[in-house]
Amino acid sequence: MVDQKIYDLCQGDKTVSSELAKSPGDAPEDIAKRLYGDEREEILHDDQFKDYSISDEDLERAFQCGKWGPTRPSKLFLQVFHDSLRPLAGDPLCGMVSPPLLGGYGVNPLTIIGPLPDICRHMSNCIARAEKEVFLATNYWMNSDASKLITDSFRELSRRAGERGEKAVVKLMYDRGNPKQVFNNHQYVPESLFVGAAVNIPPLSEMPHIDLEVVNFHRPIFGTFHSKFMVVDRKIAIISSNNIQDNDNLEMMTHLEGSIVDSFYDLSILCWHNAFHPPLPQSQNPAAKGEIPSFQIHLHKTMFDENGVFKNSTAQIFPTTGTEHDRLRNDEANRGPGLGGKDSEETSEGGNLSKVVQIGNQTRLPEHTGDDPHWDPDIAAEVKRAQSVLSSKEGESRMQAVTRHLNTTLQKDTKGNAPECEPGEEMVTMIPLPIHDPVPMAMVNRKPWGAPNHSCVHVPQNEAWLSAIRNAERTVFIQTPNLNAEPLIPAIIAACKRGIDIYYYVCLGYNDAGELLPFQGGNNEFISHKLYQSLNEEEKKRLHIFNYVAKDQTKPIHNSKKQRSCHIKLLIADEHLGVQGNGNQDTQSWYHSLETNVMIDSPAICAAWAEGLRRNQNTHIYGAVSPEDGCWHDEDGKQAEGAIGNEPGYFSWLKGITGAIARVQGAGGF
Numbered sequence: 001m002v003d004q005k006i007y008d009l010c011q012g013d014k015t016v017s018s019e020l021a022k023s024p025g026d027a028p029e030d031i032a033k034r035l036y037g038d039e040r041e042e043i044l045h046d047d048q049f050k051d052y053s054i055s056d057e058d059l060e061r062a063f064q065c066g067k068w069g070p071t072r073p074s075k076l077f078l079q080v081f082h083d084s085l086r087p088l089a090g091d092p093l094c095g096m097v098s099p100p101l102l103g104g105y106g107v108n109p110l111t112i113i114g115p116l117p118d119i120c121r122h123m124s125n126c127i128a129r130a131e132k133e134v135f136l137a138t139n140y141w142m143n144s145d146a147s148k149l150i151t152d153s154f155r156e157l158s159r160r161a162g163e164r165g166e167k168a169v170v171k172l173m174y175d176r177g178n179p180k181q182v183f184n185n186h187q188y189v190p191e192s193l194f195v196g197a198a199v200n201i202p203p204l205s206e207m208p209h210i211d212l213e214v215v216n217f218h219r220p221i222f223g224t225f226h227s228k229f230m231v232v233d234r235k236i237a238i239i240s241s242n243n244i245q246d247n248d249n250l251e252m253m254t255h256l257e258g259s260i261v262d263s264f265y266d267l268s269i270l271c272w273h274n275a276f277h278p279p280l281p282q283s284q285n286p287a288a289k290g291e292i293p294s295f296q297i298h299l300h301k302t303m304f305d306e307n308g309v310f311k312n313s314t315a316q317i318f319p320t321t322g323t324e325h326d327r328l329r330n331d332e333a334n335r336g337p338g339l340g341g342k343d344s345e346e347t348s349e350g351g352n353l354s355k356v357v358q359i360g361n362q363t364r365l366p367e368h369t370g371d372d373p374h375w376d377p378d379i380a381a382e383v384k385r386a387q388s389v390l391s392s393k394e395g396e397s398r399m400q401a402v403t404r405h406l407n408t409t410l411q412k413d414t415k416g417n418a419p420e421c422e423p424g425e426e427m428v429t430m431i432p433l434p435i436h437d438p439v440p441m442a443m444v445n446r447k448p449w450g451a452p453n454h455s456c457v458h459v460p461q462n463e464a465w466l467s468a469i470r471n472a473e474r475t476v477f478i479q480t481p482n483l484n485a486e487p488l489i490p491a492i493i494a495a496c497k498r499g500i501d502i503y504y505y506v507c508l509g510y511n512d513a514g515e516l517l518p519f520q521g522g523n524n525e526f527i528s529h530k531l532y533q534s535l536n537e538e539e540k541k542r543l544h545i546f547n548y549v550a551k552d553q554t555k556p557i558h559n560s561k562k563q564r565s566c567h568i569k570l571l572i573a574d575e576h577l578g579v580q581g582n583g584n585q586d587t588q589s590w591y592h593s594l595e596t597n598v599m600i601d602s603p604a605i606c607a608a609w610a611e612g613l614r615r616n617q618n619t620h621i622y623g624a625v626s627p628e629d630g631c632w633h634d635e636d637g638k639q640a641e642g643a644i645g646n647e648p649g650y651f652s653w654l655k656g657i658t659g660a661i662a663r664v665q666g667a668g669g670f
Helices: 004-011 016-022 028-036 056-064 075-089 116-128 145-164 260-272 298-303 324-334 354-361 379-390 398-406 460-471 488-497 524-533 587-591 603-615 652-665
Strands: 103-115 133-137 168-174 186-188 210-217 229-232 236-240 249-257 430-432 439-443 475-479 501-506 543-547 570-573 577-581 597-601
Touching: 004 056, 004 075, 016 028, 016 260, 028 260, 056 075, 075 439, 075 460, 075 577, 075 597, 103 116, 103 260, 103 379, 103 398, 103 603, 116 133, 116 145, 116 229, 116 236, 116 249, 116 379, 133 260, 145 168, 145 210, 168 260, 229 260, 236 260, 249 260, 260 439, 298 354, 298 379, 354 379, 354 430, 379 398, 379 430, 430 603, 460 488, 460 570, 460 577, 460 587, 460 597, 488 501, 488 524, 524 543, 570 603, 577 603
Parallel strands: 133 168, 168 210, 475 501, 501 543
Antiparallel strands: 103 249, 103 430, 103 439, 133 229, 186 210, 229 236, 236 249, 439 597, 475 570, 570 577, 577 597
């Protein structure tokens, strides 16, 4: 249950961000010590997490620990939120947000599911449109086409701020290992370093109307700063799966507005740790007291019909093949209330993205790139441009257009082999949502843990994931590059045994070498085989494991080829509770990295995510692995080229050394 200590923490009227507003020159770490103590207990032990029973009284107490505004969370959401609070008994800041701000509310005007540059394009537009401040956090920043989109937006922000006669404040955080971090985890980065070839941020002379400050954060040995988020003007929060570098990944980003932005703001301040020079100009302007900026723009409404929803929903994340039991589950996944409080019958099953395709087909617009920027004034204009670029050119099929779009800088010559997609199945990477009422949201993060052990496992992120699986009544869907975290395996087995359908998508060979190191859990095929071996024949029917297959492909491509990989991190339970963010389902994310994730409670938003996931990959069509050995096979029974299989060998740890080095260099993919 939520004990009195946790309850009092969440009911408090002071947070690190509210206190910083009163004393903007103070270091956030000093404020945190004043509020929550200097000697916080580092870890909680397993014997404190044996009883997971939750009474109605516990749920009400969990409800009182959040600031839900006009919303009322579902039972499942409160169960998960309740369990995510329990680690605060040891360290009130193990979730990297002041306890009173862990639960809030918000809206989701836009989600992106597509190649990494699509997300950086939206980030760059948000930066250019900023009025006062930007806080951008990423795990790895590498000089690249992706980073050029961001640095160009810095220049554009500076130009616009100059026209207003103002200076904008920009804070940037990343993790690039530095020996000095042994003594000080948070290293200020001087201009002489960030203008270097590896990072290539413009010199301050090229951005005269920006006050830029950069911090490099890592907690040795293994406490990676793995977070990837951005806060703009304390009005917009963006959380994504991607780093700022070029790669072949399919990624996911969620744009959020509402009181949850204050939670991200508090997170930003705690991550920064040091005093701000200059201070944050929006520290005294909470998002909870303002409007929803994207929904104030008339053009946002033009993307939807007169009811404020898309028509002819095909929102379905689960495969249509399989048993009658599976199909019934699929039908349930399609049902649910539409946005704006209308029920499913009134909204014709929710919304699909066919109208976005039509919008993109109406005109031909140039792509927004680092070499040729085209700034858009709002989300509606961005969606129109993005779908225009993704539409077929003269003499080009729909699938050839998809291949063109997926072939970014690293894999320009990859050939697609998938058949033409049917109308209603076109790829749509920018997924706008109609104007809708706020929904419950919560932060389920974890603090960094540098020690080379697995002691720091009971954190909000992990407890939330386990609780969602434990309390789901119908389905759990997971997409992640790797799935091998030790506590997750028995949770999945137990869910299948009690009748829950578990669907999970992983990426074939994603950083196999690193996952084969001792105590890292093993590669994806090894784990899937282990899971199937733990179930009887009837239980195996409830476990559906797939290897990622790109939209233009008919088979998985091993990550070592750097042609078509997936880096999305998402969990959806019972079609209405979603957890999206930075955390992988692997050993590193479960035990060590600083991770950021947002939990939402909305059938409509989860349906929109499901629609985008299904449209933008072919995993559900071609990616199923065999329950016999946990491996993917082609029509001739052969595994994909480069696949290690479910028996990597006694000396697999030698391969792991290569993977570990690649991770440190930023090439292994976090």
